[in-house]
Amino acid sequence: MGTKKTVLILGANFDNVAGMESGVAKAFRQLNWNVIALSYRKMFPSNLFMKVDEAYAKGIDLVLVIKGERVDPLQTFPRASVPKAFWFQDDVRWSKTNWALFQTLFPYYDYVFYFDQSGIEWMQDKIRGKVYFLPLGYDPEVYRPRSKKRDVCFLCSVVGPRLEVAYILKHRYNALVGWVGDDYPKLLAETRIAVNWGLAFQSTQQRVFEAAGCGCVVVTSWVDEKYRVLKTPIYVKDLEHLTKEIDELLVDEEELKKKAQQIKTESQNHTWKHRVLSLLNQIQGGDK
Known part of the structure; x- marks a missing residue:
């Protein structure tokens, strides 16, 4: 050497x-x-x-x-x-x-x-x-699967177009919403569905990789297919599409587990x- x-x-x-x-x-x-x-x-x-x-x-x-x-x-x-x-x-x-x-x-x-x-x-x-x-x-030693304790989270700074997203998720699913500081990796990993919402442009944000590493099903704002770094998250175009996807996941436990495993597997190369x-x-x- x-x-x-x-x-x-x-x-x-x-x-x-x-x-x-x-x-x-x-x-x-x-x-x-x-x-x-x-x-x-x-x-x-x-x-x-x-x-x-x-x-x-x-x-x-x-x-x-x-x-x-x-x-x-x-x-x-x-x-x-x-x-x-x-x-x-x-x-x-x-x-x-x-x-x-x-x-x-x-x-x-x-x-x-x-x-x-x-x-x-x-x-x-x-x-x-x-x-x-x-x-x-992401760091797989920090962002790793844990026992799930809640259905939905939206862990980010709630500004601009995220305000309406946060309101809907909080009132429809009792989602954990907002920035949570040092507890972020743990709270993220304890959630079954992690929502990400970009502020303006088509990019794969760090939260998407972190949530994928935690074994969450990631539902994120739309990114054109040619720009998707991760292929397995669920990409949605608007709030109606967002709630439709979450509703369907929450009534189909097998599909939820299958999707979470697909995302976790893909994240291992990122x-x-x-x-x-x-x-x-x-x-x-x-x-x-």
Whole structure:
């Protein structure tokens, strides 16, 4: 075996063991990489610069920045021949702030990854350079099946078009609704049907992978077939379609169990480890 490689990951917060940053860092370790993880939201810029310099001095093989809204590439990274990758996981079409941030940071990285193929197509004539498709994922050690205690949940920030969805689910099914903090993985896994509702555009959000990993039947807002990262969730076009699908599942226990198993099986190929392997294959041609 050769010398272990080292990745420097800059993310918003590595304290949340159920979050993307922690899952990605764990995946690198599972692939036998040394990991230096820096939470940029918890540091003053001067402290971040110092920690990055220390990492470069020790020797690193790859830099990965996740979103990076507080990371100035020009000031943060020494001029060294270390590949710098940028993984942006927020929808650039929903928020003008996200789009402005993406446009600002994009030119300073060697490899840019984005979670939504339809978004890449939307931006391709607006920027110069290559953006690689890299979906989101989940940590199977955190998001795993548990004994089911409720029928329906809708665990997310309830804003915009989600307000009506939340009202209907709460009053029709007594669904668990809203953001639940640190208990999110447990409460999600204890639910038979997990509803996801995108705010605007066709993308497979992280909640879909997490719910699938928990063995929930996932009912989610419509995504055109060519953009579906997961094929087994139930995709619905409107609220009438949503309630129809839930009603049918709740009166057919066998179909509910069958669908849950199909989704769980498919999710096993969509973990953070799978995503990191794809990222490394793109950057290093399969050199892991």
